[in-house]
Amino acid sequence: MLVNKIHLKTLGLSNNIIGVGGARELASICLAELTSLNRLSLESNLIGNSGLEAISRALVNNESLKEIFLYNNDLDDDTMADFSAMLGNKGHLQTLGLEYNRIRSRGANHIFDALQPLPRFERLFFSHNLISENSAVAIQ
DSSP: OGGGOTTOOEEEOTTSOOHHHHHHHHHHHTGGGOTTOOEEEOOSOOOHHHHHHHHHHHHTTOOOOOEEEOOSSOOBGGGHHHHHHHHTTOTTOOEEEOOSSBOOHHHHHHHHHHHTTOTTOOEEEOOSSSOOTTOOOOOO
């Protein structure tokens, strides 16, 4: 159904617990085709690192994204380098939500490095991750 909606601007599938398999299906079936998508909300779906990898690959050519929300998805440092690389061409990105995951300083630094050159970026939601007071995080 979503495959034919190439001009879709907002996709909100929060709190559906689609899991890793559902995230992979979503990525392979339609996300790559939704190049006009401005807002992606996938909070509380437990997509995990493998699901985020598939979503990152699917979104690599989308230059329209302004908001990405991935709260509470069981994400950690292992996929943040690839996810951050995908963010590199998101010149319109304004907001990124990564709260309630398991991201540590290594993953946070990948994210911060990717967001720094983005001209329109304004809001990062990053609370309730695993960055401790002893972590070295380079916020610039």
